[in-house]
Ligand SMILES: Nc1ncnc2c1ncn2[C@@H]1O[C@H](COP(=O)(O)OP(=O)(O)O)[C@@H](O)[C@H]1O
Ligand SMILES: O=P(O)(O)OC[C@H]1O[C@](O)(COP(=O)(O)O)[C@@H](O)[C@@H]1O
């Protein structure tokens with residue numbers, strides 16, 4: 001599957017180490033001879049192209065960060081600016097402020113000019129120097145503004161919602177015949193973006209979650225019948241809960257959206273916690289925010305400004321249920337509850353994420369300079385690729401509960417496959 005290119009590439013690149021337009025990375029691993037395995041989509045390899053669509057010194061680039069915070073946003077901004085200025089000698093890079101809202105001039109978020117020096121230290125800070133937002137964007141007004149400002153390429157740093165917005169901008173530009181390269185960089189601590197082995201921010205989130213789990217474990221095991229409940233982010237996917245369980249090895253129960261569970265009954269979650277505490281004196285529970293949503297009464301679903309369904313708060317719900325179950329069993333309990341979501345996602349990037357951010361950003365610039373559009377930089381099998389945005393927006397990645405990763409969770413925490 002190829003990505004759209006804006007037109008013929010007529011300018012010679014100042015970079016080196018070019019990749020060929022013919023190299024492809026299959027989505028799926030072929031498991032062996034004699035099997036009719038589907039390789040899935042075949043993705044273009046990311047990297048510098050020998051011939052460019054844009055003439056570098058004439059380029060005007062724009063950058064926008066959208067959605068929830070994520071460690072590494074500033075690293076990506078910095079490496080985009082540095083690759084544009086330093087690698088290609090692009091003269092004008094503009095940062096749109098406060099997410100997609102900043103693309104619409106009626107919102108009065110004046111964009112900032114990003115220089116080589118203005119991004120010097122930003123990678124050491126969490127958050128985003130450009131600001132971010134959720135909420136609808138008037139695509140027509142945004143595209144009008146991009147055309148008026150003569151923007152040639154727009155880097156959209158964000159998660160699934162951002163990439164759906166980027167796709168709408170790409171389509172609107174196509175319809176209006178404006179040659180804008182719209183290139184996405186996949187952000188989210190949730191790690192739930194399709195065709196991306198690892199989004200930036202995810203490993204920092206695991207590291208931070210592990211510190212909280214260490215604290216939870218110390219609290220739980222230092223008192224009589226201590227139970228610590230840690231809620232981590234993860235709307236529709238349990239990658240943070242699962243990864244932090246494996247990293248910590250001190251978690252006894254890991255609840256994720258992909259595996260529904262029952263609270264009550266002989267084989268329910270609550271009986272398992274009581275058994276564990278009777279046996280070992282303490283327990284650590286990690287719950288992803290999207291887990292157990294079916295335990296709440298069905299009612300019309302509220303959404304946030306971006307249209308994301310607002311989840312019911314599983315953490316306190318679980319803590320209350322554990323308290324009631326211990327009371328019914330006439331067992332003393334010391335319960336500790338941790339909700340470190342915002343503390344985790346506002347951290348600066350750790351070392352692995354800093355490397356990933358830089359790699360994603362530079363591949364995004366190479367793609368845009370070659371006139372690639374309607375695409376996101378992805379990563380599969382350790383290789384950077386170009387993924388059509390339509391494919392990214394077609395769904396979300398979830399834990400494979402038959403896969404190695406989830407099996408490692410079950411091996412680490414020794415919980416049963418299912419509760420109830
Ligand atoms: N289908 C869509 N069309 C246009 N804009 C969208 C669409 N879906 C989401 N957006 C916009 O993308 C931005 C980021 O989306 P959001 O879901 O908040 O975060 P994330 O990108 O991290 O998933 C918001 O401004 C939101 O309104
Ligand atoms: O910022 P809010 O509105 O509190 O949203 C919280 C959500 O943001 C996230 O941290 C990140 O989600 P996005 O990447 O989609 O922005 C989720 O893990 C969490 O569910």
Ligand SMILES: [Mg+2]
Nearest residue numbers: 067159160161
């Ligand atoms: Mg999202």
